[in-house]
Amino acid sequence: MKSNLLSLFILSVIFLLTSCSDDDNSSDNNSNDAGKYSKGIFFINEGTFGVGNGSISFYDGSTVEHQIFANTNTRPLGDVVQDLYFHDNKGYIVVNNSNKLEIVNQSDFTELATITGLKLPRYFIPSAPGKGYISTWGEDGVSGKIQILDLETEMITDSISTGGGGPEKMKIIGDKIYIGHSGGWGVDSVVTVIDPFNNNIIQTLEPGYNPGEIVQDALGNVWVLSYGKIDWVTNESVNGRLTAYNPQTFEMVKDFELPGTFPSSLVINENGNTLYFIFNGEIVSQNINDDILALNTVVSGSYYGLGFHDSKLYVGDAKDFVSEGTVYLYEENGMLSDSLAAGIAPNGFVFEN
């Protein structure tokens, strides 16, 4: 009992620190070593599918440095770079179509290890002390699992069958981990809530079809963005949804049906009161207190990646997916403040203060 309480205390400390992180993809470094890449903004550049030119770019506030993994380690990062997460001075880079996780030293991006053999990995998040979760879609793209990584030995030690297809983004909220199941190449409709201590599923939520994005607002509510689905044979579709839950009671507190399918890239501002996401290519916003769906268009156009940092929206433009992209910085009122060169297909951002 004592050891359980101690463990719970340690975990709570970790989660408390994590919840202070201010980026979309989350990170938690409680003792950053000073280094070239310890503070700044990272662009996750997916690369062209099948070509293997995914990359990470680093923006220090004045200049953008591209290909920081490849330049440091003199080898390409891989095909479809999906996620980057910093934890305990290490960077965990999920490379989807290369079926691997690269682990680097955060301060200088030197390679530490490569975890291979993963089947279509999507995202990484630290779970219990010394452990990390990697969401994977599985070889067939629909029967994925959560793989558990031992952060010390850097070996896959176990896995969790969540029961849902295509585990996608994960979010630490309180002492639990929320996992959206976007279905992978198929269809699903659940968010599972897991106790990272014993890896048990303690709750299953059903916000809508293909829930893939999760954030927490200033009131503590958990927002889930569901992509919706289309039956490609009959062309019948089910719209996406934006749903909020009380994390204590798991009660649904808000639920909006979107006027279309496949919204993406849900983020929230630093005050925790305005949600932003991509819908029909545009950047739209929704105040957490609104009782009706507003969907205010903040930035018109067609974009691929989205982040929020220091009162600015970071918007990734993938162009034709075969050339270098651009990252636009917008004020919350939609005014363009800057544009930066990115790698190919910038799909996300990590902000390290």
Add this chain to the structure above:
Amino acid sequence: MTIDTSIFLSEIQIEDKARTPELLSSQHIPHSSISTAMALQGLFLKNYGINSLSTLSLRGHSSSQTDVSLDGFSIRSNMNGLYDFNLIPSFLVHTLNVAPSGSSAGATGGIGGEIRMKTDNETVEGLNISFVNSWGYYKNWGEYFSLENRWKKNHISSIKLFYKRGQNNFPYSDLNQIGTPTIKMENNAFRQWGATQNHIFNIKKDQIIRLKFWYANHHRELPPSLTESSSSSFQNDELIHGILSWEKSWNKNTFLKWSHRYMNEHIYFNSPLLQTDSRSIRYESRLETKYPFKKYHLTHITLGYEYSQARVDDYESDVAQEQRTYSVFKYRWNKNKFKTDLQSKIEMVNLEIQPVSFSGSIKYVLVSDGNRILYVEGHLSRNHRRATFNDLYWGNSAFSSGNPNLESEIGWKENIKIKGSLKRNKNQYDFQLDFYNSNIKNWIQWIPDNTGKWRPENLKAVWNRGWEGSFSTRHNLSEKWSMENSIHYYFTRSTNVKSSSHTEGEQLIYVPFHQGEISFLLRYEKFQMNYNQNIIGKRFYTTDNSASLPFYSVSNIFLSYEWNKNKFNIKPILEFKNAFNQSYQVVANRPMPPFHIQGTLIFIWK
């Protein structure tokens, strides 16, 4: 001299290029794929690896804009518009003609030119039996059998069979792993077999019936790229092609010909994520007549009909079909030093009129005597390429969708060339210079939207221009010694000129600015040594030209000896491929094999 039998691809003729010397190269080695044989002529094939997909694009055009015909009928897939040149060993093909500015009557969509393959060998005299055995590194092995015969005067027949296989587990440096370890290529084996049968019947003095049958079956594993940790994917390709024709001739320039072809294509792709089964059938009938009038005028009229169907699980309605009718009118005026050709083509697809194609060329002979030839030739054409079945009919899904509203690509081409030949004593010199220009609008390209869903659009307008030069020599040094040399160079500038695109003015991906080839052949009696070097310049693989693959140069050495006794002929050939062990990639992250040796033993009984 090479042995006179159709088990050898007797020539690869590249129009608009100086005559290729009779080099001992892969084109003369039955087990070599057509892809390898063409690469040795300095052509750039987008090759995903040994035995993987290999497509040819000419003068900056895309590979789907280059038509490929077999005995006069297009065999380019109606589903994806491509033809994979790694699927055929040169053993099955008698002649191959590369026509960058050409587009024949039955061709469809040859904006970028046409590759014409023929299986005929109508010069057979008596009985020829050939057996070829080849073996090489990485467990490559092949057997080939050919029987040709002229049965009396009125019947020529040939049958060819082949079987080849290989592991292709060559070593390469894996740049993607910590420490760049050398590992063996995995999941790269293949198995290929096929047969052809040709019959030519002279049923009357002025009438011929031809019957041709072709079957090819190919199973290949699809290896992982350098950025993938593993692969268990494979693909099966099967092609059945048959032609029946009847021809009545009144004289050399007057005939009436009817021909009909049947084609059945089956592609099965299997990966853990995706299994697709694609089948297509095509029937085509053609009636043509050639008729001269007065002294210098010649007309050639063709009427054709094609029914084409594809059954693909991923299509909107599982089955897509088209009916195509076409008429081609050709006129030639040939007088003294002038030769003029005009051609127009009108096509309808599903009763919808397609953009009109036409071409014209004029040739003027400046010098022509027994030892010297020099002429200039100009060519102008307008062509179109209809979108493929996949472009038009691919079903709507979360990841991709076809676009039934696509317009045909329209291309204008112009080129001018000067070509000459000089014989002096025991030496011969050939040269050629060719300048070309082409503009294509409505260029079709698949692009993803912001959700990553791919769809084809009439996206680009492309401007191709460049020049090609070649020079070759042949020297009879003595009764026993002779020597042949050639050098070819190609310069291609191929840019997107659509002003609304962020890649305006940039070179198209996988179109090298520079490419070339140097060959040297030394012959002593029946021994031959051939050195061949290909040079391919930098290729961009991002549309904004921000990333490129470096130039590479690959050398190959061929040695052979020919031994004859009575009717028996034996020819051993030794090939040293990638002789200087260059590490290179034609396509990003697809390693090519290092130095390796291939041996071939040919037995012929005539």
